[in-house]
Amino acid sequence: MVKVGVLGATGYTGFELLKIFHQHPEVEIAFLSSESYAGQRYAQVYPCPYEEVLVSPDEAPLDAADVVFLCTPHGASAPLAQRVLEAGARCIDLSADFRLRDAAVYGAWYHTHPLPHLLSEAIYGLTEIYRAQIATARLVANPGCYPTGPLLALWPLLRQGALMDERIIIDAKSGVSGAGAKPSPTTHFVTVHDNFSAYNVGHVHRHTPEIEQELSAYAGRPVRIVFSPHLLPVSRGILSTIYIRTVPGWDLERILDAWQTAYAHEPFVNVLPQGSLATLAHTVNTNRCALSAASAGVEGEYILITSLDNLLKGASGQAVQNMNVMFGLPETHGLIA
Amino acid sequence: MVKVGVLGATGYTGFELLKIFHQHPEVEIAFLSSESYAGQRYAQVYPCPYEEVLVSPDEAPLDAADVVFLCTPHGASAPLAQRVLEAGARCIDLSADFRLRDAAVYGAWYHTHPLPHLLSEAIYGLTEIYRAQIATARLVANPGCYPTGPLLALWPLLRQGALMDERIIIDAKSGVSGAGAKPSPTTHFVTVHDNFSAYNVGHVHRHTPEIEQELSAYAGRPVRIVFSPHLLPVSRGILSTIYIRTVPGWDLERILDAWQTAYAHEPFVNVLPQGSLATLAHTVNTNRCALSAASAGVEGEYILITSLDNLLKGASGQAVQNMNVMFGLPETHGLIA
Amino acid sequence: MVKVGVLGATGYTGFELLKIFHQHPEVEIAFLSSESYAGQRYAQVYPCPYEEVLVSPDEAPLDAADVVFLCTPHGASAPLAQRVLEAGARCIDLSADFRLRDAAVYGAWYHTHPLPHLLSEAIYGLTEIYRAQIATARLVANPGCYPTGPLLALWPLLRQGALMDERIIIDAKSGVSGAGAKPSPTTHFVTVHDNFSAYNVGHVHRHTPEIEQELSAYAGRPVRIVFSPHLLPVSRGILSTIYIRTVPGWDLERILDAWQTAYAHEPFVNVLPQGSLATLAHTVNTNRCALSAASAGVEGEYILITSLDNLLKGASGQAVQNMNVMFGLPETHGLIA
């Protein structure tokens, strides 16, 4: 049994972790912490039958856990990660604090990084790509919800040099849970329902440098994106429509082949056959990422469509997938493939 | 032209009023006030092209208006109503402050009424029932969103003594805009979407005494209800399923006849033929109230189903309908019948 | 391993069964049949990664299965059940064909029963109530989606004589998947979305005699209901608001106690504490049924609110729960408690 703790357990990613833990055959809950709900049963926070009692973060017995999940905001996670590591537990951080390897880039998009020395130790937790390093990592930086789909789609192409050297357009659409549980005018039901809107388009959203960091690493040269996030009137799911140009020698079949080769043995990557396009329904409530491609109707241009559940493969599901890797468990334990 | 002012113009009922005013051929906007958005254009508050600039409540030129709509919370409305009347304007209050004729009842459900002398002057603004008094009223208490449907359904029956002397069950289901624009965990998209829940069931919700006051007045004896509000995952609309027992001599045809007779010339009451049941789609985005009835399958028991748009016939639409009556305008001006 | 077959596997209940089977550690799929999709992979029918190939019903190897699930329409199920039993497999029928013990009642609500002799053998598959008989049954009649919640709420009360001898009102609200996968004007997105409607109210819906049969059996006297189904703009979930009158000596605490006693060891019945009301969010995507109660504000009157996922505890989840009982497996295998 792996003993798990969660700091910041009452946000949406914490609730998803708890649901997964209750389905996981090899997990024992060491603690769940919450600043606002300390002392309450989990069933008082969300409509569920979970009777675990929340503790305050200060009272969380870090050393009773083999691994601690940080579901805390960026900025708050970094010092907590340090405490977790000092207590001898491994750490999976679901915030942005350790995703950017370059402290200067982190500083440009967030604020001065408080613990830059930990940045170099952190492993980017995109399981399919960094599995070997994750297996032995002390500190895993779980990817943002938007990056995972485009990165899985583009990795097999970029590392084979398939794409022209120009900006890639990612037109992404996310469900509302991606904005977190905190009430605000922008997450009010009446604001979102029957509506659809873009926000932070261009080169503004904070997942932009994370995507560019990874794509550049896969390509071995700087890759720049145009990133247009949109808000869907659904609770869960991200669908990304990606516009690419390939170098000569690539066509639709070769793109699909590259994916099938790369992901043949991956339980959570679902490469759709030619003629099928990924939808949210392919992946919501599962830990899957679906990949699909179509011709753009112009020589050498293609449209890639990826889908995943932002709270599962885009957050808590991938975090548990990483935990399974870190502790030598079957990778699908607790997760829906 | 009727010169209109709105205090508290940036809630949902204020936004609906503004949309109606822009379609109304005989309305001129004197002012729109807002504490939070004073100095901003309306288009900065909601996604719309309205360029009116909001003023702070203190600077609202009450005497420049023929009628002032109060879209302010209960408690806040009463003193504002007094100021409006003193400034020489007529007043339509969309809050609960003047709906209960008995200050003691108001006190039991809310708090001590600050201006009980105004209670006796206020006319309950259910247009179809109180039209004559509304026409000459200085102060109209616009009905709550839940009461209007059940009251229109039960008025023709109770005043003819059609119902057994026992509690009436009203199982009501409302869209989220009824909870107002203020963000809270209960109006967060992720809480409401794909969900359905009851709240304040039994004899708890504050619209209960308002409904009982009116039903008792129509029946000429005390009438008691069981009232179960539910929250629907839609933005607009209230559907009420009402369980009644009739005295001998009444059947489904007679119920429908009573409605048709009562509402034959009413542009906003839509009595559905036998076999049809009211749905939200019959009324949402209009000022209509739809009435329908069916047998409960038990001798003398019937199910009445009413539907309306909580922001229109249940609030701002009925408020403008009342304004039209008060100023001798065609009752459908600015409204969808 | 239990070898399972599904006849009619491409409706919503079939898809749910398949999803459960893929999470179930002791199930092996013998066959999935479909008239319309025979020869296709399941992934061509619904957005999922399941590669099982559908066979035509005539080619389904009934004798290769330990148990066959019938996801076929009423009328079609009865003769298929006979064939399954003759082939030596046990049978769980998700249609209405074996739910009514009295062939005359079946005849009055459906049509002449084709195989009345099998009616007496069939066990009504409400697991918590008929577990012992289900364990040894050859033929299980899985309950309708609407009955399960009200039956679980009323069983502990009726068998203790808690309720007055009068009709019980069940105001029920269901998601759209309850209407099946067949396209029709009433299930068109534009018809349902932002809408809410009642249908078959009173004593008309075909789940009425099923509920009355069971309630009467629990009470030991005829129990009659008024049943008002409504259609919610959600895909999944049923919430029932039930209006009851108790005999003297019962109050809210005693109702909750009766439930807690009855269901203390039930993994799938979630009795909520006083002050909490069941919502769809308590149960959707799980095999749980949530029970809650409140005072109606009138002496001796109470409001019971139950919630479940119509495709899981209301159909396929309960069917697998029954299978687990029939084959001596842990009852939660493959299911979310």
Added chain:
Amino acid sequence: MVKVGVLGATGYTGFELLKIFHQHPEVEIAFLSSESYAGQRYAQVYPCPYEEVLVSPDEAPLDAADVVFLCTPHGASAPLAQRVLEAGARCIDLSADFRLRDAAVYGAWYHTHPLPHLLSEAIYGLTEIYRAQIATARLVANPGCYPTGPLLALWPLLRQGALMDERIIIDAKSGVSGAGAKPSPTTHFVTVHDNFSAYNVGHVHRHTPEIEQELSAYAGRPVRIVFSPHLLPVSRGILSTIYIRTVPGWDLERILDAWQTAYAHEPFVNVLPQGSLATLAHTVNTNRCALSAASAGVEGEYILITSLDNLLKGASGQAVQNMNVMFGLPETHGLIA
């Protein structure tokens, strides 16, 4: 009063027309026809109080109308348009039959055009661009729902030579009513709700040649697009995210200036200020088209976002706007600006 007739009045565009007619001060309904519902009152087709009786198409008194709206499918509209014109009425066709000026292009995307001689007479009914020709037209080809937004956004730019000579990417997202009222698996509530999907991406959707025809006309050179339609889980509204590259000398301010100049006096075009992005909520249930722009974060690249209600400015609203122009009425009559 303008006497109006509608052929094919029971689809979604017909229902919208009827709702507009009931708000329009200068319209008299000559007839509404339907093959499937002839002889029924309109209130039997959709939840509404409209008592007009539908006639069969053959019995529609074409010569009693000043203008006939064709809400019939492509292929069916062309011969009906001819009959309408022969009867002496003017014709507004909401199908695709007269939108493509080149019969060969029509043939390539649909089938051989049955009445190519009428193609040259038809005026493309994008009111803001072709108002003068529409005023005197006998036959107006009302634009498709997808084209209107991108065309209004790109017209002021292309005619001023603002864009690089390369394909323009239009990532469009539409509500379900755009797929029509006919039930199918793809419009089933359970398929669409909580889902989001792309379809006919690249150079496949039939609105592609219509958009390219118009853009090429505005630019004076062939313009090619990549067009990716998506299906939103909402009933109404289209939001298009358009990726463009400008020639030197253009920036965000100049784009917004070009729009403001072009549409300064247009009641139905809402140019949003810099920093605001168009959402569905800006336009749904109105006849407005909202235009907005942002930097793509790359020198010379911009993101244009347009929004409209596919059934109003994208279909029936624009059709009535055209009718108002054709009959010299105020352009906003019956419509929400």
